[in-house]
Amino acid sequence: MVALGLGVLVLCMMGVCGEPLPLVIWHGMGDSCCNPLSMGGIKKLVEQQVPGIYVLSLKIGSNIIEDMENSFFLNVNKQLDNVCEQLAKDPRLQNGYNGMGFSQGGQFLRAIVQKCPSPPMKNLISIGGQHQGVYGFPRCPGEISHICDWIRKTLNVGAYTQAVQEHLVQAEYWHDPLNEDQYRNGSIFLADINQERGVNESYRSNLQTLEKFVMVKFLKDTMVDPADSEWFGFYRPGQSKETITLQESSLYTEDRLGLRKMDKAGKLVFLAAAGDHLQFSEEWFNENILPFVR
Template sequence: MAFPKLSHLLLSAALLLWPSASASSADEPPQEPLPLVIWHGMGDSCCNPLSMGAIKKMVEKKIPGIYVLSLKIGKTLIEDVENSFFLNVNHQVALVCEMLAKDPKLQQGYNAMGFSQGGQFLRAVAQRCPSPPMINLISVGGQQQGVYGLPRCPGVSSHICDWIRKTLNMGAYAKGIQERLVQAEYWHDPIKEDLYRNHSIFLADINQERGINETYRKSLMALKKFVMVKFLNDSVVDPVDSEWFGFYRSGQAKETIPLQDTDLYTQDRLGLKEMDKGGKLVFLATEGDHLQFSEQWFYTNLLPFLTAVQ
C-alpha cells in the first residue's frame, strides 16, 4: 500500500544503499551483487519517482553493478496502479513468474523485496516458481496471513477505497469478487474460517489451507532468509501481527496469536517451523505507521540482505 506521506521516507531509505563488501583481492575478479526484484504495494506503481522509482535509481547508484527490476504489471503506469486493485492475483503472479524466467540477468538467482501486498505476492512467486531461484525474501509490511479490515485505504482515490470496504463487507468470497478484486483475495475472515478456506482463491492456496502442495513447501524452504518487517504503530494492516504471520485466533476478531501458535506453524504446512528452527526466519520490528522507517533503521537491518554476492 502506498501513501504520499511515506514517499520521501522510501526515497531517503534508498539513499543508504551502498556496497558493504570489501574490495576483491588482486587475483580474484570482483563479484557482482545479486539482482534485486521489487514489487510495490496497493495503489503504487513500479516507477513512481517518489517511491519505487526512486528506490530503484538509488540502489543502482549506490550498489555498482546491481541489476534492479521493479515489477510493472501492465503496459503503462496507470495500468500498473489499476492492476494493484483489480487484476486477479494468481494471474499477476503467473505474469511475474514468466517475466523472471525470461530475464537472463536473473537466472543465477536474485533477492526480492516486496512492499505491503507486494510482500505476500513475492512469497507466492517463491512458492510457485522456484526457477530462477529466489535467495532472500524481504517482506516490508506484507500481510502474510491476510487482513480482516481496512482501517485506512490509500490509493488513487477515496471512492475506490470506500467501494472496496463495502464490497468486502458484503461478500468477499463471492466468486466474481474473488476473481476481480485483489484485496478480496487476501481477505481472511477469522469468524468464518470455513468460508475463507473453501473460497479464497489466492491466500488460502499459498497458505496451504486446503491441502499440502509439497512444491510450495520445498520451494519456500529453499530461501536462505525470509525477512518479515512489522510496523508497531501500523494503522493500515488489520491485524498488524499478520506482518509476522500471526493472526486472530480462530472464531473471533479480538485476540491475536503469534505465528508459533497458529496451525500453519504447528502443522508446518509451509515449512515455517523448520525454517524458524534453522534460523531462516527473521522477524524485524520498527516504530512508525505502515511502511514508515528511518534511514538508519533501513541501513542497519535490511541492507545486509541486499549486499550478498553471486
C-alpha cells in the same frame, strides 16, 4: 598470497565475484513500479548504496496507470503468471536474485517463491506484507481513497463470492476469522499459498530454498488489520480481538509451509519498524534491510 590472488582473479574473470545479486521489487496496493516518491526512490537508493546492482521494479501492465489499476483489479494468480514469465525471460536473473515486497507485494513475492522456483530467489524481504491476510480495511493511500471506500463496501457484502474473488485483489487475501471455513473454501489466493486446503509439497520445499525470509512489521500500523499478519500472526480463530503469533498457529505447529523448520534453522528474521505502514527512514532502511541485499 599470490596464488590466492590469482584464484580470485580467475573467478572474477568468470563473472563469479564482484557482481551483487539482482534485486526484484514488487510494490503495494495503489502504487506503481516507478513512482519517484516510492518504488522509484527505493530503486535509486539501492542502486546508490549497492554499486553495480541490477534492480527490477515489477510493472504489471503496459504502463504505470495499468500497473496501479492492476494492484486493485487484476486477479492475483494472473499477476503471478505474468511475473513468473518476466523473471524467466530476464537473462540477468538466471543465476538467482533477492526479492523485496512492499505491503501486498510481500505475500505476492512469497507466492512467487512457492510457485516459480526458477530462477531462484535467495532472500525474501517482506516489508509490511500481510502473510495471514487482513480482516479490515482502515485506510488507503492518497488520492485513490474513493476506490478504497468502494472496496470496503464490496468486501463487507461478499468477499468470498466468485465474482469478487476473481476481480478484486484485496478480497483474495481477505481472511475472516469468524468464518474460517468460508475463507478456506472461497479464497482463491491466500488460502492456497498458505496450504489451508491441503499440503502442496512443492510449495513447502520451494519456500525452504530461501536463505533468509525477512519480515518487517510496523509497530504503529494503522492500515493493516491485524498488523501481526506482517509477522505471520493473526486473530485466534472464531473471534477478532485476540491475536496469536506464527509460532502458536496451526500453520506452524503442523508445519504446512515448512516455516517451523525454517525458524529452527535461523532462516526466519523478524524485524520491527517504529512507524506507521511503510513509513521508515533512509537510515533505518540502510541499517536493517540493505544487509540482506548486498
